[in-house]
Amino acid sequence: MDKGNIFGRGMAFPPKVGDDGRVAWSSGAQNIEESIRIILLTGFHERVMLPYFGTGLKRFLFEPNTVATHRLIEEAIRNALEQWEPRIEVDNVDIETDEKDPQAALVLIEYTLIANQGTDEVRFRIQLAS
16 A cells, blocks of 8 residues: 555655655655644745645744633644645644743644544644743
């Protein structure tokens, strides 16, 4: 089974050069995870032809690290992934304060791959204050 045919292929993120000296590509579940990270890291109006692509998480910088802010971040993540990544279904978005840094939040996104009903997760950290 060719996972690239099922899940898709794309340029690796972050962009890099492969062993053959050409641009590296990713496929399968790795390509989906990279796509999710691109969506999460892209702010609104960063792409000229897609001004509302991404989550716009930078707008939460300097917001208080509270449950209310966490819910707004969760909503932004869910909406962006539902709109821009049709290969997954978001099962859960869990956000909590980073114990090591009270001005940061830890995000766990659990999702199901539509093509084979496999599950996976992405973890990342959001800086809310500097």
